[in-house]
Amino acid sequence: MNIFVSHLTTRKIALLGLLIALNLVVAKFLSFGIWSVRISFTFAVTFLMAAWFGPILAGVAAGLADIVSALLLNGGQGSYFFGFTISAFLGAFIYGLFFYQKEITNWRLLAAILLNLFLVDAVLNTWWVCLLYHTSFNAIFWMRAFKELLMLPIQFLVLKIISSNRTLISLKRRI
Numbered sequence: 001m002n003i004f005v006s007h008l009t010t011r012k013i014a015l016l017g018l019l020i021a022l023n024l025v026v027a028k029f030l031s032f033g034i035w036s037v038r039i040s041f042t043f044a045v046t047f048l049m050a051a052w053f054g055p056i057l058a059g060v061a062a063g064l065a066d067i068v069s070a071l072l073l074n075g076g077q078g079s080y081f082f083g084f085t086i087s088a089f090l091g092a093f094i095y096g097l098f099f100y101q102k103e104i105t106n107w108r109l110l111a112a113i114l115l116n117l118f119l120v121d122a123v124l125n126t127w128w129v130c131l132l133y134h135t136s137f138n139a140i141f142w143m144r145a146f147k148e149l150l151m152l153p154i155q156f157l158v159l160k161i162i163s164s165n166r167t168l169i170s171l172k173r174r175i
Helices: 010-029 042-073 082-099 106-133 137-163 166-174
Strands: 031-033 038-040
Touching: 010 031, 010 042, 042 082, 042 137, 042 166, 082 106, 106 137
Parallel strands: none
Antiparallel strands: 031 038
């Protein structure tokens, strides 16, 4: 873990804080759905955290964003559940493994997105929803898995555009 935080500067901490804040804004204003199926574009912010700061810091930042989101944006009315924080950490961690200090190729994008969509979002988050609402896994899994399948091309295109954005590439070099 030391290799991931040894070069942590004030500038990097501030940028990570801004990304956490951006994650909250995206979660609040670019997310929609019902209790068991939710569509959000926070994956784009998580991608930036992971590509710029690595799996550990991105995972911690995504976990913090989940906690702050549950406490601030959801009214703090007992809406926090630790399982979703674990999922947020794992999703950012997976992106970090695939993209931190590595060339971002189509195959890397596809593999990371598939792992996140199906392992974290479809399986793990469905399990958390089942624990929270005392429902059958099979009752909602297929609906959530179908949603993740629909999100695959959307996430691929969005992350492809972000990863090839010259301004963001330039910013990454200055971090």
